[in-house]
Amino acid sequence: MQRAVPQDFSRVLSSMCTEPHPVAREAAVRFLATNPGDPSTYQRIAELEAEVVSGLGELAGLPDAHGYVASGGTEANVQAVRAARNRARDEWTTAPETPNVVAPESVHFSFQKAADVLGVELRTVPVDDGYRADPSAVRAAVDSETVLVVGVAGTTEYGRVDPIPELAAATHDAGGDRPFLHVDAAWGGFALPFTDHAWNFAHADVDTMTVDPHKLGQAVVPAGGFLARDRAALDALAVDTPYLESTSQATLTGTRSGAGVAGAAAALDALWPDGYREQFEESMADAEWLAAELDARGFDVVAPELPLVACELPESTFDALRDAGWRISRTAAGELRVVCMPHVTREMLRRFVADVDSFSPK
Ligand SMILES: Cc1ncc(COP(=O)(O)O)c(C=O)c1O
The missing domain is CATH 3.90.1150.10 (Aspartate Aminotransferase, domain 1)
Structure with a gap:
């Protein structure tokens, strides 16, 4: 077989992927044959994953964040919907019959996948003239079956930041068993700390967040980030894992390469802030x-x-x-x-x- 060569990046203008930082590339190769899906057996990569979660938490205004390194923004968003759906099912006084997720129409298409696989309704609402979520439209769409409200911090098409504190208010005003609030900062998360935007866990009562090292974080693909304020969000995702050394797993993927985790740890170490x-x-x-x-x-x-x-x-x-x-x-x-x-x-x-x-x- 001929040695295949990938494209170079000299004319790539619309991708949200990039060339990884050299230290990320090197670390990824070193940890290629590890599996953070079984942290008791692969302990060093599990330690690096904890470092990444803590680094992402610092960047997102939540120093003691819970979370893990996902395969990308899609997995992290699917998991945010799944955690909210499961928590509503298990913790609310009245479990929703048909759970719904309210999001601006600018939301990434990964939420369509989430709705499809998880059996929830995705309710998208119009954005304002500036391409941002309109809190009053969100408020109007929320009802007693809404398990999650989504705001985007760095939209895929226009790079806009939704008014996260206003979305938090709309979420809380729902009263009773209130929906959770998820911020999708998959792309924007590594840029927003250097702006005046109010987008993170410290700025508003955000429950979960997606922030991807493999986009602006200059890590190696696959490295998405799923963060949660409360441990309960991860617990809502965990299943027992009888045949592994570890006893439970909250990720959507099972076995996964440690390359993404190691690359993210190395990039954060070299570049933050x-x-x-x-x-x-x-x-x-x-x-x-x-x-x-x-x-x-x-x-x-x-x-x-x-x-x-x-x-x-x-x-x-x-x-x-x-x-x-x-x-x-x-x-x-x-x-x-x-x-x-x-x-x-x-x-x-x-x-x-x-x-x-x-x-x-x-
Ligand atoms: C805002 C946002 N969320 C989620 C995703 C999905 O990320 P991934 O392609 O890593 O699954 C993207 C991808 O561009 C995105 O821009």
């Missing part, structure tokens, strides 16, 4: 530069709040850019979206803008 701050400032400046360049050419730009730019482009220009090798995607409304991940440099963006010029209708 200064390295991540520097990267955020550089990426944000690049996003603002790109937005200004596209705006100056008369295109409709959604101004970046985090390092993500969305912009209307003529169809022919978009297609020509793709044909030229740029790996770009569209929002549901059809705009180009450029995610300024750590591998995206100013030089790369200059080359991209030059191609936008050459492929624009004269």
